[in-house]
Amino acid sequence: xxxxxxxxxxxxxxxxxxxxxxxxxxxxxxxxxxxxxxxxxxxxxxxxxxxxxxxxxxxxxxxxxxxxxxxxxxxxxxxxxxxxxxxxxxxxxxxxxxxxxxxxxxxxxxxxxxxxxxxxxxxxxxxxxxxxxxxxxxxxxxxxxxxxxxxxxxxxxxxxxxxxxxxxxxxxxxxxxxxxxxxxxxxxxxxxxxxxxxxxxxxxxxxxxxxxxxxxxxxxxxxxxxxxxxxxxxxxxxxxxxxxxxxxxxxxxxxxxxxxxxxxxxxxxxxxxxxxxxxxxxxxxxxxxxxxxxxxxxxxxxxxxxxxxxx
Ligand SMILES: Cc1cc2nc3c(=O)[nH]c(=O)nc-3n(C[C@H](O)[C@H](O)[C@H](O)COP(=O)(O)OP(=O)(O)OC[C@H]3O[C@@H](n4cnc5c(N)ncnc54)[C@H](O)[C@@H]3O)c2cc1C
Numbered sequence: 001x002x003x004x005x006x007x008x009x010x011x012x013x014x015x016x017x018x019x020x021x022x023x024x025x026x027x028x029x030x031x032x033x034x035x036x037x038x039x040x041x042x043x044x045x046x047x048x049x050x051x052x053x054x055x056x057x058x059x060x061x062x063x064x065x066x067x068x069x070x071x072x073x074x075x076x077x078x079x080x081x082x083x084x085x086x087x088x089x090x091x092x093x094x095x096x097x098x099x100x101x102x103x104x105x106x107x108x109x110x111x112x113x114x115x116x117x118x119x120x121x122x123x124x125x126x127x128x129x130x131x132x133x134x135x136x137x138x139x140x141x142x143x144x145x146x147x148x149x150x151x152x153x154x155x156x157x158x159x160x161x162x163x164x165x166x167x168x169x170x171x172x173x174x175x176x177x178x179x180x181x182x183x184x185x186x187x188x189x190x191x192x193x194x195x196x197x198x199x200x201x202x203x204x205x206x207x208x209x210x211x212x213x214x215x216x217x218x219x220x221x222x223x224x225x226x227x228x229x230x231x232x233x234x235x236x237x238x239x240x241x242x243x244x245x246x247x248x249x250x251x252x253x254x255x256x257x258x259x260x261x262x263x264x265x266x267x268x269x270x271x272x273x274x275x276x277x278x279x280x281x282x283x284x285x286x287x288x289x290x291x292x293x294x295x296x297x298x299x300x301x302x303x304x305x306x307x308x309x310x311x
Contacts, residue, residue, distance in 0.1 A: 076107025
């Protein structure tokens with residue numbers, strides 16, 4: 001309940017232009033910028049540097065060039081070209097070739113066909129350079145269309161892509177079966193957005209119970225699923241189910257966000273599990289940052305300390 005209120009509050013704040021410009025002034029300062037705990041930097045070079053440090057700890061990475069909800073075709077085209085540049089730089093750097101992106105970044109809210117064309121440009125470039133491209137899942141108005149676009153690309157032979165399912169949505173169990181039948185790689189998350197009652201579970205207990213059910217579907221019948229959570233109870237349930245079914249830890253991976261539960265990331269790695277860290281970067285970091293605050297209001301204290309220490 002508290003988490004639902006907090007998500008709603010922070011999603012309203014995320015639309016505030018004044019707050020955004022204030023945060024932009026302080027958040028990403030080279031030293032002590034409070035947003036740097038969750039975001040690797042504004043430039044791809046900073047993300048690559050963060051990825052190298054993570055890989056030195058023998059964890060894996062996926063890099064997310066932040067951006068969402070572009071408003072014009074020109075912006076969608078610019079975002080796509082920027083992403084192609086990022087692909088080149090990652091390829092040249094030698095860090096793992098694995099990226100995450102959002103379809104509204106490529107124009108989904110403006111025109112589906114344009115978005116599909118833009119996605120195809122990225123998948124083609126990615127395929128040529130052996131990248132894996134994860135299509136993040138956004139809020140519920142985009143669930144069906146995101147899965148449809150993914151499935152269209154899959155049918156066209158793009159196998160270097162995967163999707164995300166959110167356990168807060170009751171529909172996700174059927175979607176997991178559908179993705180398993182396809183042979184597609186799924187990342188399972190709880191869901192970062194404030195969703196209405198008619199499409200989403202509202203209580204943590206329901207979201208967690210669904211997470212466990214979908215995790216079992218994916219581990220038993222899926223294709224190298226990613227279990228993306230910092231929740232130790234979800235991780236324990238995954239490990240227990242894998243042990244019970246004798247599923248080798250090489251057949252799935254855990255994923256966590258940059259800057260969150262680094263202790264747990266390294267502990268799991270040490271215990272023999274595959275762990276991937278999601279490394280976001282780019283100038284459009286504000287909505288992502290606000291979602292991280294909404295998940296854990298205690299983070300506000302940490303942000304306020306950052307702002308006050310700047311003065
Ligand atoms: C790799 C990855 C990719 C993701 N991709 C998507 C996506 O495509 N679409 C989408 O909707 N959501 C995505 N998410 C976000 C996800 O939906 C959740 O909002 C987020 O992971 C928090 O849920 P949790 O599973 O960690 O569990 P929770 O029950 O929310 O948290 C469990 C514990 O984790 C820690 N924790 C969680 N969040 C924070 C935080 N912000 N700051 C500090 N500590 C925290 C706390 O210790 C907390 O007690 C992604 C998450 C990960 C890890």
